[in-house]
Amino acid sequence: MDKHFTLEIVTPSKTLDFEKVKYLRAPSLEGLFGVMPGHVTSIINLDIGEIKILFNDKENFFAISGGFAQISKNKVSLLVESIESKDEIDQDRLKEALKRAKLRLKDASMDQARANLAISRARNRLKVFNR
Numbered sequence: 519m520d521k522h523f524t525l526e527i528v529t530p531s532k533t534l535d536f537e538k539v540k541y542l543r544a545p546s547l548e549g550l551f552g553v554m555p556g557h558v559t560s561i562i563n564l565d566i567g568e569i570k571i572l573f574n575d576k577e578n579f580f581a582i583s584g585g586f587a588q589i590s591k592n593k594v595s596l597l598v599e600s601i602e603s604k605d606e607i608d609q610d611r612l613k614e615a616l617k618r619a620k621l622r623l624k625d626a627s628m629d630q631a632r633a634n635l636a637i638s639r640a641r642n643r644l645k646v647f648n649r
Contacts, residue, residue, distance in 0.1 A: 520555045520592055525571060527580075527596045534601065541572040542594055544587060553587075553594055562587040564598060566638045568646055579604060581646040583639050607647040616640035 522538040542553040545567025564585045571578045585598035619636035622628040 522573075523553070523555045523557075523591075524593045525573075525596070526593070527598060527601055529598055529601055532601075536571060536573050539571060539573045539594075541570075543570040544582075544596070545569070546587075553589055556591055557589050557594075559591070560587070560589040562589070564596065566635070566642050568642060569596070569601075579646050579649050581607065581639075581643045583642075602643060602646070604646055604649055607643050609647060612640060612643050612647060616644070 522540060525534075525536040525539045525542060527534040527536075540554070543550055544553075544562075545565040547563045547565050550567075551562060564582065564587055566583050567581075569580050569582055571580070581600075581602045582596070582598045583600045585596060588595045588597070615636065619633050619640055622633040623630065623637065
C-alpha cells in the first residue's frame with residue numbers, strides 16, 4: 519500500500535496541489551474526518567472549518583468555507599468556496615469582518631443566517647491565524 523496520496527484543492531480563483539500527503543483532516547457537515555493513503559472512495563460535503571495537511575513531515579493549516587471532498591485510493595480533491603493559509607490571512611481585515619458580522623447579527627432587519635455564517639467564517643480564519 520502507498521504511504522502517500524496527492525491532494526488537489528480547487529477554488530474559483532486558484533488551485534493548490536500537494537504531493538506525498540500522509541494525512542488530511544477536514545470538517546464535514548457531520549464533524550471532522552481524516553484521510554490516509556488507501557482511504558475508501560467517498561464524496562463528502564465540507565463545512566466551514568480548518569483543514570490540516572501533513573506533508574513533508576510538516577503540519578499545514580488552512581481555513582476553508584465549505585465545499586466538497588472527492589476521495590479515491592491515491593488522490594483527494596477538495597472543491598471549496600475559499601481557502602486561506604495562516605500567512606494569507608489579514609488580521610485587520612479579519613477583525614473588521616467579525617465586528618461587521620456581529621453588528622449585523624444584532625440588527626433584526628438583516629439576514630440572521632447570513633450573519634451567523636459570516637461569524638463562523640471569521641472565527642475559523644481567526645483560529646487558523648492564531649496557529
